[in-house]
Amino acid sequence: MTLTSDTAQARLVVSRVDRAFKHREGLLSETDDLVENQIPDGVEPLSRDHALFLFYTVANDHGMKSSRLYAGAKMLFLDRRDLFEPTEIVARYGGPEDPRLVDETGKRLGTRYPRETAKTWYMNSERLTQEYGGDPRNLFKSASDARGLLKGIKAFRGYGPKIGGMLLRAVVGLGFAEVSGIEEVLVPVDIHDSRISFLTGVLKLDDGAEGRVDYYAYVPQVQKVLLNTCNSLEIKWLDVDRALWLIGSRGCVSKRCRI
16 A cells, blocks of 8 residues: 655645634634643642642543543542652552552543553652652753653653653643754654544545555654644644644544544
């Protein structure tokens, strides 16, 4: 199967998506689901508590509905603030497989793999304590360029290319971090973004091949096309990624990608 990209179509789709997000049009009129808008009641924006909530929660934003995860995490934060304190985690629990931590994090949040959630929770607490004084804001300010910050984020468990890029997008957008070179970082694409790229004609395969396409296999190509298109239009990819995330979470997960 031969893959081709339609530059003109990519520019049209990306510019329309960017404009629709900035003007809050249609499906993009509601942005409450975005990670940038997730904060427990009573927590001061850009505070250490805000940073800790994002740091622990975003690492587990895969394998379950995001809205469900964040709703549960907010309740957990208000009920068990100590679970979001890295020094408390390291001191209280016997290690990444402590069954108490499994019960109190993964099972409480309803994640798909509670043991993995607990392991991530503990190991990230250790690293955050040892390398950043237990404060994610120190991590967010640890690099002046986007690629350096993303590398620091991805050193933590649970933060791969997609989730690491999403946290990067959030901390930059919220103002936790000020970095240069965002245009050099690949857009954090997932399978939904890949599917959308094919359905909108940005990417194309040989005639008749679309019905057999493994969308996940083309994520790297989609990343490059989206980044190059944003750069050619002289727009930052942050809002485009936010828009695609909303489209994916509200449409694709309900098998409504074509709409």
